[in-house]
Amino acid sequence: MKKHPAEQLTEYLAGQGLKSTSQRDTILKIFVDAGRHLSAEELYARVKKTRPGIGYATVYRTLKLLAGAGMAEERRFEDGFTRYEFKAAKGHHDHLICTRCGEIIEFENERIEALQQDVARKNRFLVQSHKLELYGLCAECQGKR
Amino acid sequence: MKKHPAEQLTEYLAGQGLKSTSQRDTILKIFVDAGRHLSAEELYARVKKTRPGIGYATVYRTLKLLAGAGMAEERRFEDGFTRYEFKAAKGHHDHLICTRCGEIIEFENERIEALQQDVARKNRFLVQSHKLELYGLCAECQGKR
DNA sequence: GTTATATTGAAAATGGTTATCAATATCAAA
DNA sequence: TTTGATATTGATAACCATTTTCAATATAAC
Numbered sequence: 001m002k003k004h005p006a007e008q009l010t011e012y013l014a015g016q017g018l019k020s021t022s023q024r025d026t027i028l029k030i031f032v033d034a035g036r037h038l039s040a041e042e043l044y045a046r047v048k049k050t051r052p053g054i055g056y057a058t059v060y061r062t063l064k065l066l067a068g069a070g071m072a073e074e075r076r077f078e079d080g081f082t083r084y085e086f087k088a089a090k091g092h093h094d095h096l097i098c099t100r101c102g103e104i105i106e107f108e109n110e111r112i113e114a115l116q117q118d119v120a121r122k123n124r125f126l127v128q129s130h131k132l133e134l135y136g137l138c139a140e141c142q143g144k145r
Numbered sequence: 146m147k148k149h150p151a152e153q154l155t156e157y158l159a160g161q162g163l164k165s166t167s168q169r170d171t172i173l174k175i176f177v178d179a180g181r182h183l184s185a186e187e188l189y190a191r192v193k194k195t196r197p198g199i200g201y202a203t204v205y206r207t208l209k210l211l212a213g214a215g216m217a218e219e220r221r222f223e224d225g226f227t228r229y230e231f232k233a234a235k236g237h238h239d240h241l242i243c244t245r246c247g248e249i250i251e252f253e254n255e256r257i258e259a260l261q262q263d264v265a266r267k268n269r270f271l272v273q274s275h276k277l278e279l280y281g282l283c284a285e286c287q288g289k290r
Numbered sequence: 291g292t293t294a295t296a297t298t299g300a301a302a303a304t305g306g307t308t309a310t311c312a313a314t315a316t317c318a319a320a
Numbered sequence: 321t322t323t324g325a326t327a328t329t330g331a332t333a334a335c336c337a338t339t340t341t342c343a344a345t346a347t348a349a350c
Contacts, residue, residue, distance in 0.1 A: 019316050019327055040307080055330040076221050078276065082306085096270045105268055112260045116279055119297065121254050124284035125241045131223065131278045134261055139269035164296050164347050185338080200299040205338065227337080 005032050005086075013071040026051050027062040027112060031072070036085045037114065042067050043084070046069040094132035148214060150177050150231075169195050172207045176217070181230045182249050188229070194262040223280065239277035245286040 009028055013020050030046050031038065038046075063084050066072035067118045077097060092113075093145045096105040112132065120127045154173055158165050175191050176183065183191075208229050211217035217229045222242060223237045237258075241250040257277065265272045 005181075017327090021315075021328065023329070024177060039250055046152055053330080054263060057219060057308080057331080058329060061328085064308095076225065078221055080221065080306090096265065096268055099269075099273060105270065107264050107268065112257055112264075115254060115257045115260070116277075120241065120253055120279055120281065123241055123244075123250055123252065124287075125250065125279065125288050126278045126282040128281040130280060131276065133277075134270065134272045134275045136267055136272040136274070137266065141206075142269075144272050160295085166297065166346075168298070198299080202299060202300080202339075204298085209339095225337090 008071060009066070009069065012071075015113065018065075023051070023054050023058050024062055024065070026054065027059060027068065028071075031063075031066070031084070032086050036106075037075075037083045038084050038085075039081050075131070092130075094097075094134075096134045096136070096138070096142055098138035099135050100137055103138050103140075105138070150174075151217060153217075154211070154214065157216075162208075168196070168199050168203050169207055169210070171199065172204060173211065173216075176208075176211070177231050181251075182220075182228045183230075184226050184228050187236070221277070222278065235277075240280070241279045243282070243283040243286055244280050245282055245289070247285050248285075252285070 005028055006025060009024065010020055012018075013024075027047055029044070030050065031043055034043065035048060040060050043063070044056055047054050047059055058067055063072060063074075066100075067074050067084070071087055072093045073087045073108075074084055075083060076082050093106045094112075095105075096107060116127065116130060119125075150173055151170060154169065155165055158161075158169075165185055172188070172192055175195065179188065179191060184275075185208055188208070188220060188281045189201055192199050206218075206219060211218050212219050212229070216232055218230055218232045219227060220270045221227050224247075225270055239257075243250075261272065261275060264270075
């Protein structure tokens, strides 16, 4: 019984004593519809098309808010850009990142996850989160020299 | 038959038509001696103690130079800081990062590496490099609530 | 030594992100 | 529904790590 992102946000805001605004609803909708791995700038560009009045700062603020609400995840890739990913109920996944065209492919591998736990255990380390990124060339870009 | 970092750098510079300077030698020495995972700022602070005359920009420039020479590796962790790691001949390794005290533990696991290749193969992806970071609490910090 | 040019240090510039602040919108209470 | 306390917004300034600029200086080849 999954809730729509919109109500999820509304409930979060109410619970925190924060207010619902049309800006937040708009940004969330565009963020969710856009798919994943958007930078603040990319999101801002899309938001502008629908609601030119919305400011840069509001996009940043909303992204932080969503991250706080557990609805978005902040990730820094090696290219130096911070991207946000809509966080549905689905489990953790990692990324293949094409260094040529920028394509990002998601994957999951529970055997890798299990081995990570082994490593952590050996180091008496309690894992809270992890990040695995494989950088290289996607199938298409391998042909392009 | 491994070369000293100093000569390694000298050879690289000569090969590129660049010049050896006392600043570069000093920064390299301090960087190598300091151990790993230094931010530019941390390195600058250490350099200042020995050679107060050396400027901020020169430290940044030298770090980039070393990265270009394959003697240093640039890494962006989730805390937002870029750190540099001296890159000896030793193989690739990954990191356990304590979110409380900042400690960074290195590890290697060839089974994980092998599984990564499997994942890449399935996606027809050619891996050039990768990054695996486990964030959590180190043994010491687990006790500290 | 001369000379061409790479390098340096200081300061200004850059670029992504965050803080400031007056104007405005939201929501609960009256 | 009007009011009032306060959260939010948009524009802009501020931040901060990193990079660039530029005149002065050091280096390496001649």
